[in-house]
Each structure stands twice: as C-alpha cells, then as structure tokens.
Amino acid sequence: MTVTPYRVLLVGAGNIARAVHLPAFLELPADFRVAGVVDTDPAAARSLAVDFSIPHHSTDLPASLGEVRPDLVVVASPPVAHREQVSAALRAGAWVWCEKPPALSLAEYDAMTAAEGEQGPYAPIVFQHRFGSGAEHARALIASGELGPPLVAHCQTTWYRDDAYYAVPWRGTWATEGAGPALGLGIHQIDLLLDLLGEWAEIRAMAGRLARDVETDDVTTATVRFASGALATVVNSALSPRQSSHLRIDLRDATIELDHLYGHGNDDWTYTPAPGVEAARAAAWTRPAEDVPSSHAAQLRSLLADMRAGRRPRASAGDGRRALELISAMYKSALTGRPVLAGEIAPGDPFYTALHGSVPGWAPEGSGR
Numbered sequence: 001m002t003v004t005p006y007r008v009l010l011v012g013a014g015n016i017a018r019a020v021h022l023p024a025f026l027e028l029p030a031d032f033r034v035a036g037v038v039d040t041d042p043a044a045a046r047s048l049a050v051d052f053s054i055p056h057h058s059t060d061l062p063a064s065l066g067e068v069r070p071d072l073v074v075v076a077s078p079p080v081a082h083r084e085q086v087s088a089a090l091r092a093g094a095w096v097w098c099e100k101p102p103a104l105s106l107a108e109y110d111a112m113t114a115a116e117g118e119q120g121p122y123a124p125i126v127f128q129h130r131f132g133s134g135a136e137h138a139r140a141l142i143a144s145g146e147l148g149p150p151l152v153a154h155c156q157t158t159w160y161r162d163d164a165y166y167a168v169p170w171r172g173t174w175a176t177e178g179a180g181p182a183l184g185l186g187i188h189q190i191d192l193l194l195d196l197l198g199e200w201a202e203i204r205a206m207a208g209r210l211a212r213d214v215e216t217d218d219v220t221t222a223t224v225r226f227a228s229g230a231l232a233t234v235v236n237s238a239l240s241p242r243q244s245s246h247l248r249i250d251l252r253d254a255t256i257e258l259d260h261l262y263g264h265g266n267d268d269w270t271y272t273p274a275p276g277v278e279a280a281r282a283a284a285w286t287r288p289a290e291d292v293p294s295s296h297a298a299q300l301r302s303l304l305a306d307m308r309a310g311r312r313p314r315a316s317a318g319d320g321r322r323a324l325e326l327i328s329a330m331y332k333s334a335l336t337g338r339p340v341l342a343g344e345i346a347p348g349d350p351f352y353t354a355l356h357g358s359v360p361g362w363a364p365e366g367s368g369r
Helices: 015-026 042-051 061-068 079-091 106-113 133-144 187-197 279-283 296-309 317-336
Strands: 006-011 032-038 056-058 072-075 095-098 150-160 200-208 219-226 231-237 239-251 254-260 269-273
Touching: 006 015, 006 061, 006 079, 015 032, 015 042, 015 296, 032 042, 032 061, 042 056, 056 061, 061 079, 072 079, 079 095, 079 106, 095 296, 106 317, 133 187, 133 239, 133 254, 133 269, 150 187, 187 231, 187 239, 187 317, 200 317, 219 317, 269 279
Parallel strands: 006 032, 006 072, 032 056, 072 095, 150 231
Antiparallel strands: 150 239, 200 219, 219 231, 239 254, 254 269
C-alpha cells in the first residue's frame, strides 16, 4: 500500500529551518514533502526554496496556506509571531509543529491551543530533548519506581550569549522575545525536568540584569517543590563562558545525571547506585541497546506516528504548556519577591499576559497595570 507523503509548509526561513528542520524532513522522504516556505524576508524565502528545491515560496502566510494546502505547518519564526501563525495554520486544518518558546505568555499559548479541534489538528511544541533514547529510558525507570522516589534535582542551562547575539532587534525585549534565558534558552531542560518528575507545586525565584544590555534579564535562579515533595534548583544563564546543560536527579536508590550542551545521546547519561544497592540490580539500569540522540528528527518520527494514528501528540496542549507555566511562575516569583503556586497564574493575573507582570523597574514604560 502506497502512503501519500504529508505536505509541509515551513514558516520562517532562518538557520533553524535550514540547518535543523529541513535535514529532519529529508530523513523521511516517503513520509513528508516540504512543499512551501514563507518568510517576511522575500530573499530569505526564495534562497531556501532554491537551495532545497521547494516549489513554493512567499511572504504571505494566508495565501500560502490556501495554495500549498499543507498537512503540517512548521512554525520556525521569532516567538512574537507564533500566536498568529499557529492559530492561522490550525484554522486552515493543518497540524502545527511550533518552535520554542511556544508563545510570549500563557494567554497567547491558550489562545493558540484554543484553535485546535477535539480530534485535531494539534499543535505540539518542539521539545526535542525529551525524545532521545536516553530520556525515554530515564523516564521509564523513574515512572516504574525501580529507583525509588525522586528527592533532589538540579536543572542547569548555563550558556554564553554575547552582545552581538542581543544586537538582533527582537532579542532581549519583553515584547518580542518574551523574557530572558529561562524562556529563550533554558526551556528545553526545564521541559525535560518536568517530563521526568511530573507536576510541580511551588516555586521561589530571583532574576538579574548583570552583564548584558537587555530589557528582560540575563540570569534567573529558582527553587521548585514538586507535587511528589522533591526539591529542585533551576539555573538559567546567558553569561557562562563554559557552556553546559546539566540535569541531575537524586532518587532513593540512584543518581541520574545528564551532561551535554545542545543535544544528548546515551553516553551523556550516568547512573550511580546508592550505597548498598546490589550490583546485579544496578546493572539492569544500563543504557538502552539502541542509541537515539535527542533531536528534531527523533521528535518528528514520534509526531509522524501520531499523525498517522490521528491522536494527540506529546508536547501539545497541557503537556506543552507546563514548561511555559513554570517559567511564568519563575518570573512572577522573581519580580514580586514571593513564592508562587502551580495554577496561580490565570486570566486576570498580570503575569498571565506578560512575563514582566507590569512590575515597575522591569516592565517597559507605558505597560503599567
């Protein structure tokens, strides 16, 4: 039986589309055909179309949705455009795969997902760090209870972004990037932490503008209490010369550690048994036989299976919202100086519509309550 490839429309012709998304689709030529590209810069759209033999290129998303009739729209544009573009694609009947951060606020995210249908189309977020074999293996072990309950965790995204990085006009501002490194850089590790440990209950945080000329912040730190009772620290920095992405979870019977930068494979995961744990038992925790690196391609294969089955994919709706809610609560705690509970940020809360919460000294002028 011949399966017709899904038609794909790329929205955003920047480096993430060229270097990451298109290679992932080219790995699955029988399943996907990239049929069009849209970008506000006509030269960028034309260049990508020529380089990858994409038949359609345009600056007009509504017209392209009608002409290309995509089954899947990949939104790889700056975050300020996500709400409008995702909603338009869903209303046109296409599934959407949206780059992080998914939106500038919980209000925008909820407006986007409101355009989903009960039976689809759906709009998962690009959270590829949870889709490698190492992450899948760790999640299964934690969920099984084999390692005992989680007790302590550390989630660290300490990267380096210089002044030239923030010279791009849409970076470093609340209106166009949404927030600082917690949202723009650390959201992947935060999503992985939540995928492994489940629901959180309370957060206390701090934020600072320490070295970059930005409107938002360049570092955030937080302590999180999970519903299980486990306690975690979360650090997000754009100021760290030795870059690292680090995740550590201490459970009753083992420590799980992940050290990488922008993606991980099985060799990046380490399991250390607690004293007294039998060697034979610890040996059963060894890495999976197949090594599937975390990547857009890994998540795309999972998304393909969901599209074929017509079921809601992981990292969509509430599952895709959790990291954004935690980050919103992180900023609310940091900017108000008080703890924030899960579920607290709802319509009517100033942090629901903007992560600066209209707090004086942080919010742009003219955005007061």
